[in-house]
Amino acid sequence: MTEVLVLNAGGGQVLHKVSLKHAIGMLYRQVARVHESVPGATFGPYPVPRSVELVRYLYTKWVWETSGRLPCTxxxxxxxxxxxxxxxxxxxxxxxxxxxxxxxxxxxxxxxxxxxxxxxxxxxxxxxxxxxxxxxxxxxxxxxxxxxxxxxxxxxxxx
Ligand SMILES: [Zn+2]
Structure with missing residues (x-):
């Protein structure tokens, strides 16, 4: 099973890995965008991602959930x-x-x-x-x- 890295917003931090199917679902729901794709490979309308990057809202939510604090941006x-x-x-x-x-x-x-x-x-x-x-x-x-x-x-x- 292909695994896709999930990176924090900004791409600087690896959060976890998900299945390709899960990653495509994240792209579909627009909670993440492709950070790096497999050259030439597609999955439906999407490039096959090697890694995806969370959109900012989820980054904020993630920090809040893990630390109980909201990052001041x-x-x-x-x-x-x-x-x-x-x-x-x-x-x-x-x-x-x-x-x-x-x-x-x-x-x-x-x-x-x-x-x-x-x-x-x-x-x-x-x-x-x-x-x-x-x-x-x-x-x-x-x-x-x-x-x-x-x-x-x-x-x-x-x-
Ligand atoms: Zn003013």
């Missing part, structure tokens, strides 16, 4: 804050470290907020108090539901 912070700037309320496209990283601020949920480009530029390497900018939210670790409320089906990739 740029995309996660934006989703948690609903793409609203924590300083002015306009559409946010960047993430601001409340205590700047240059000052020892950590890349954690409680130190990261969504911010629009203008506010992020204006605040620069200062605290909100120093920059005289009012932080409109109290950043904290979200739940999985906060990040992915639209996802109601419970895809399991463990065997």
């Amino acid at each position: 740029r995309q996660g912070v934006l989703r948690r804050d609903k793409y609203r700037c924590a300083y002015c309320g306009r559409r946010a496209t960047t993430v601001d470290h409340v205590l700047p990283r240059s000052r020892g601020g950590k890349n954690t949920w409680s130190n990261c907020v969504a911010a629009c480009f203008a506010c992020n530029q204006k605040k620069a390497d200062r605290t909100p108090a120093e920059a005289r900018m009012r932080l409109d939210v109290t950043p904290q670790e979200p739940t999985l539901d906060d990040l992915w409320p639209q996802d109601s089906n419970d895809e399991q990739e463990g065997d």
Whole structure:
């Protein structure tokens, strides 16, 4: 039986192995994408994968399930804050470290907020108090539901 490696999002970490059939099912359900394929081989409409890579949602879910923590990512912070700037309320496209990283601020949920480009530029390497900018939210670790409320089906990739 051909086995296919399942890699974490980003492809840097091997999580486990699954059967070819299982891997094709993951591609079909779009919970994974082909990382490396067997040259010239196909399985229905899909290239035969040597390895597949989890999509980001499952990576997040996997870390949450194994550690009970959600990894703090740029995309996660934006989703948690609903793409609203924590300083002015306009559409946010960047993430601001409340205590700047240059000052020892950590890349954690409680130190990261969504911010629009203008506010992020204006605040620069200062605290909100120093920059005289009012932080409109109290950043904290979200739940999985906060990040992915639209996802109601419970895809399991463990065997
Ligand atoms: Zn702003």
